[in-house]
Amino acid sequence: MNERLKQLRKELNMKQGDFATALSISQGHLSDIENNRKEVSDRVISICSLKFNVNEEWLRTGNGEMFNPMSxxxxxxxxxxxxxxxxxxxxxxxxxxxxxxxxxxxxxxxxxxxxxx
Known part of the structure; x- marks a missing residue:
């Protein structure tokens, strides 16, 4: 899941600091997640889903599309x-x-x- 969060950030074309701010975490915390030193919390998953329309199933398991379909x-x-x-x-x-x-x-x-x- 950590690698998928990093993949999401890159897909959104966001710098680590900007993405961390959007997730309401520190850049250091995000760096720890991306480097497998910390786990992705349910809160971060929820923010990704709401703020960036990320498919929660994809983020958790890798199944499905990265983003939910939108109009x-x-x-x-x-x-x-x-x-x-x-x-x-x-x-x-x-x-x-x-x-x-x-x-x-x-x-x-x-x-x-x-x-x-």
Whole structure:
């Protein structure tokens, strides 16, 4: 289970310190888990399931998919939640700016992106 927690962190593209903060544990504690010096607690498993939509069965046993299936809206909510909880100001500002676009501005953005292809 410890290796799967590390695999999850890497899949989420999170640094150890940021992942530890998201799990409400210290970076040292996470390091101990990832290096098999400590066990993964039920609390950490529960946080992973709720915060990152992790399939608890996969985390405990390795069976099934890493993540639970989600609708597109749920997936977007999860992604925005990850960005807003992280330290990357560029990503936060980009999401905020996109949310403020008018329909006409979205049309311009679509045209710009289609021209880039």
């Amino acid at each position: 597109e809206d749920e997936e977007l909510d999860l992604y925005v939640g990850r960005i807003s909880g992280g330290a990357d100001e560029f990503k936060k500002n980009l999401i905020k700016t996109l949310c403020k676009l008018s329909e006409d501005e979205w049309d311009v953005l679509k045209k710009i992106i289609s021209e880039m292809k």
